[in-house]
Amino acid sequence: MEELANLFHGFAVVLQPFNILVMVIGILLGVIIGVLPGLGGANGVAILLPLTFSMSPTSAIIMLSCIYWGALFGGAITSVLFNIPGEPWSVATTFDGYPMAQQGKAGEALTAAFTSSFVGALFAVIMITLVAPLVAKFALEFGPAEKFGVYFLAFCSFVGMSKEPPAKTVASMMIGFALGAVGLDQMTGQLRLTFGITELLIGFDFLIAVIGLFGIGEILLTMEEGLSFKGRSAMINLRVVIQTWKELPRYWMTSLRSCLIGCWMGVTPAGATPASFMSYGIAKRVSKRGHNFGNGEIEGVVAPETAAHAAGTSALLPMLALGVPGSPTAAVLLGGLLIWGLQPGPMLFIEQKDFVWGLIASMYLGNVVGLIIVLTCVPLFAAILRIPFSIIAPIILVLCAIGAYSVHNSTFDVVMMLVFGVAGYLLKKCNYPLAPLVLAIVLGDKAEESFRQSLLASQGSLSIFWSNGLVGTIMALGLIALFWPMIQAGWSMLMPVKKGTRQE
Amino acid sequence: MAKKSKGAAVGGPAHRSVEAGVAIFAVVLALITIGGALAVGIDWGAEGPKAGFFPFYVGLFILGSSLINLWHALRDNPSDKLFAEWIQLRQVMSVVIPTTIYVFLISWIGIYIASLLLIALFMRWLGKYGWGYVVAVAAGTPLVIFIVFEKWFLVPLPKGPLEEFLGL
Amino acid sequence: MKRSSKHFLLGAVAAISAATYFMPTPATAAWEPTRPVEFIIPAGTGGGADQMARTIQGIVTKHNLMKQPMVVINKSGGAGGEGFLDVKGSKGNPHKIIITLSNLFTTPMATGIPFNWKDLTPVAMLALDEFNLWVNTDKPFKTAKEFIDAAKTANGTFKMAGTGSKQEDQIITEAIQKATGAKFIYIPERGGGAVAVQLVGNHVESTVNNPIEAVAHWKGGKLRPLCFFDSKRVTYKEVVAEGKSWADIPTCKEQGLDIVYLMLRGIFMSPGATKEQVDFYVGLFRKVRDTPEWKKLMEDGAFNTTFMTGDAFTKWVAAEEKRHEELMKAAGFMAK
Structure with missing residues (x-):
């Protein structure tokens, strides 16, 4: 129980009033970074850096880690309010969060999102505290084949569940893969699908596609329907928090499952994005209310948010122990x-005990402080929806443009954003699902890369994908997920159950 | 929601032709992808599958599924089903056109003035707000953005001649 | 009416700029940054260039070496091409500097993107980065010779992980194959950190990581450096791990593997910079080099601390480009 003693020592460090103040500043800044597209952790660090040299390394890293927590919380806000996910792992949150906001339940959606994030993060920190060394070891088991297995599983648990026609789902996902393949091929160092256009060298960034397809596309759809957000009646007092909390315990099963998925994905090199998609996909299949996912089901917010944060948090462990960050924000x-x-690596836990346990203690407290701060602001965020459309729409457009521009400091990207926006409008109207497209842009090239790395290592033999227990299990899980509808159908033939009626 | 416009008392483009158009566009995309893949090699080289291996098959999948979609689009949609009414499309274009101009203006006059114009246009034209209010929001937003992004978070955004003149 | 709104903004912007720019300008004529300086890393996070740039950011801020803040940004897209093209496109903007690795030469050669180091303004060579041959401590190899012999016996099944494709790591791998006849399967990863982790997890047999990228795992008892790809031993005598210092690690040449490869860690800035502007950054990095933090980084990462500026530096870079062209041509890595 040396860990617990260390942790309590860590708490003693973190609970100094100065460190709490530092935390609040970090969280607030992080939330702003999470909300405004185009701001990244690097900017937060740049601002706070001069400040931090007047403090101890522990206080300093608490401040920086709180930017991380704040940004994680903040990412959900724009997903729910405007259908614009600022980070890849908030994409799945839009699926039910945004419909909820449109139905006037923005407060509920935000509360559910924040609370789930907190639960996921807490679960992951507890895991880090108790089994840190084991986790680091597990992370090392992941070679290219295992990595590919994880991506495969993410795709499998997500496809085949959309209501749209299969050929449209396939087209949408494959277009995503094609867009994801544009640019430099990591494996051969060769340019492909760029046709000599220098701007395409870096490929299509996820953020630009998603701002266009989801954000701009949604504004166009709203315009078509007339000039108002439907969610004007959003509750804007803190009662909504209590009410939502009363409802949330019902979804404990989803939460627990999502926590486990998140922690598992977090310690693999795959990270939070597959975790959120996987968790959403599985919840949709398993849940009693799964048929209504996508129409504003609170469980559809709980699942991806819990998993994303569990993953985002547990990903810090391999980062500290191995020195490989799982996301740009973690890189901060x-x-x-x-x-x-401080050199990240296995020695950090031995040479810098104080620091590491201070950081872990700050994960507990940072999340508590973060939750309190963002929950207090729920009414404020929900009130944004009350702003008339003709004012908020151009402001969203401007912020989208800034977000798209600052990904690569390129006005070409702003043009691409608009193209994606019009495409998003047309595709949505023609009943093409957009989520598989985005998933493929985000994970496509990584999946391809690990697939090709695996084949390189095995000299072209596909048997590498069941060459050991770990990769074999992951691949099997993927296949089960892929054929789940058939398995389910077979099951219900054996055991007839009343099917829920579809709600429109 | 598209169902609402069934009955076609008011005109608009047929859903069928728009859907066919999207499918044809996807076919073009597929052909571009296949072409690009062939250019970098689609077989297996010394380093495993070549760079075009995956894009090639992805392109084939897009091609196949889009042809199915095209067929469905032409077969399944009643010819009187509307994509949207003209008046709705006009609403949509009233965002698309100013935003297109906005996007190109950014490179010329910087993001701040362009944003000011865009917000003012929306508020005045679509929202019919009084000039005082319009000016306050339209000028205030870029100002806040300037402070938050450039001054606070140190993110340089595109600037035009006016900012140059002011030495920002 | 539009005019009045413009005026409104004009006035407000002027007020803001007056408020935020009201800083005493030094009486001397020497140039100084008037805006935040962007420090671009044309590589991913956690790698050697990233570690160095972030350490510099810390040093500059801590010792207050510059009045304006320094913002570190990774632009790793297109094997670093994104970063280089960004700086190339910022002609006349003196507030943008970039740290380099060998992709300064290799990326344009392998991809054919319109970039050459001459598009930038050379500032200074900060140091030269060494390369080691690394193996996992689970494996019995203690010398480069033992390892190479085993690789030959394994008949082309040994895997070598490295950063990127057709870049420095693969160039070295290629050189090892040529020199010894042993064959490796080269597996590209996204960054030096990830490369080291693949070796720790025993997914590959070896890497040619920079010292700084793998030293933490050496200290942790997971990895072991077999030799330096340098012509003479480094001089750092401080014990690092296993009771050995960097100076105790032999050169690969001593072990019969005659390959020398060092990588530039240099600073370049946007094209069209004036002499005063270059001088400012040269002065800045001279000050950085004098700090204890920098010395610690050099020692941790067993860097070769050669410092060069001006013509000498430019000449060195030109020669290095030539050498890379030959290496890339020999390996068949040039874009068609």
Whole structure:
């Protein structure tokens, strides 16, 4: 129980009033970064860096880690309110969060999102505290084949569940893969599908596609329907928090499942994005209310948010122990370590005990402080929807443009954003699902890369994908997920159950 | 929602032709992808599958599924089903056109003035707000953005001659 | 009416700029940054260039070496091409500098993107980064010779992980194959950190990581450096791990593997920079080099601390480009 003693020591460090203040500043800044597209952790660090040199390394890293927590919380806000996910792992949150907001339940959706994030993060921190060494070891088991297995599983648990015609789902996903393949091929160092256009060298960034398809596309749909957001009646007092909390315990099963998926994905190199999609996909299949997912089901917010945060948090462990960040925001923390001359790696846990346990303690408290701050602001966020459309729409357009521009400092990307926006409108009207397209852009090239790395290692033999227990299990899970509808159908033939009626 | 416009008392493009158009566009995309893949090689080289291996098959999948979609689009949609009414499309274009101009203006006059114009246009034209209110929001937003992005978070955004003149 | 709104903005912007720019300008004529300086890393997070740039950011801020803040940004897209093209496109913007690795030469050669180092303004060579041959400590190899012999016996099944494709790591791998006849399967990863982790997890047999990228795992007892790809041993005598210092690690040449490869860690800035502007950054990095933090980084990462500026630096880079062209041609890595 040496860990617990260390942790309590860590708490003692973190609970100094100064450190709490530092936390609040970090969280607030992080939330702003999470909300405004185009701001990344690097900017937060740049602002806070001069400040942090007047404090101890522990206080400094607490501040920087709180930017991370704040940004994780903040990412859900725009997903729910405007259908614009700021980070890849908030995409799945839009599926039910945004319909909820449109039905006037923005407050509920936000409360559910924040609370689930907190639960996921808490679960992951507890896991880190108790089994840190085991987790780091598990992370090392992941070679290219295992990585591919995880991506395969993510795709399998997500496809085949959309209501849209299968040929449209396939077309949408494959277009996503094609867009994801544009640019430099990591494996051969060769350019492909760029046709000599220099701007395409770096490919299509997820953020630009998603801002266009989801954000701009949604504004166009709203315009077509007339000039108002439907969600004007959003409750804007704190009672909504209590009410939602009363409802949330019902979804404990989904939460627990999502926590486990999240933690598992977090310690693999795959990270939070597959976790959120996987968790949403599985919840949709397993839940009694799954048929209504996508129409504003609160469980559809709980599942991806819990998993994303469990993953985002548990991903910090391999980062600390191995020095490989799982996301750009996590990289900020890594940068923080380097700036203070702390070398991430296995020795960090031995040479810098105080620091590591202070950081872990700050994960507990940072999330509590973060939850309190964002929940207090729920009415404020929900009130944004009360702003008339003709004012908020151009402001969203401007912020989208800034977000698209600042991904690569390129006005070409702003043009692409608009193209994606019009495409999103047309595709949505023609009943093409957009989620598989986005999933393929985000994970497509990574999946391809690990597939090709695996085949390189095995010299072209596909048997590498069941060459050991771990990869074999993951691939089997993927196949089960893929054929789940058939399995389910077979099951219900054996055991007839009343099917829920479809709601429109 | 598209169902609402069934009955076609008011005109608009047929759903069928728009859907066919989208499918044809996807076919074009597929052909571009296949072409690009062939250019970098689709077989297996010394480093495993070549760069075009995956895009090639992805392209084939897009091609196949889009042809199915095209067939469905022409077969399944009643010819009187509307994509949207003209008046609705006009609403949509009233966002698309100013935004297109906005996007190109960014490179010329910077994002701040362009944003000011875009917001003012929306508020005045679509929202019919009084000029005082319009000016306050339209000028205030870029100002806040300037402070938050450039001054606070140190993100340089595109600027035009006016900012140059002011030495920002 | 539009005019009045413009005026409104004009006035407000002027007020803001007056408020935020009201800083005493130094009386001397020497140029100084007037805006935040963007420090571009044309590589991913956690790798050697990233670690160095972030350490510099910390040093500059901590010792207050510059009045304006320094913002570190990773632009790793297109094997670093994104970063290089960004700086190339910022002609006349003196607030943008970039740290380099060998992709300064290799990326344009392998992809044919319109970029050459001459498009940038050379500032200084900060150091040269070494390369080691790394193996997992689970494996019995203690010398490069033992390892190469085993690789030959394995008959082309040994895997070598490295950063990117057709870049420095693969160039070295290619050189090892040529020099010894042993064959490796080269597996590209996205960054130096990920490469080291693949070796720790025993998914590959070896890497040619920079010292700084794998030193943490050496200290943790997971990885072991077999030799330096340098012509003479480094001089860092401080014990790092296993009771050994960097100076105790032999050169690969001593072990019969005659390959020398060092990588530039240099600073370039946007095209069209004036002499004063270059001088400012040269001065800045001179100050950085004098700090204890920098010295610690150099020691941790067993860097070769050669410092060069001006013509000497430019000449060195030109020669290095030539060498890379030969290496890339020999390996068949040039874009068609």
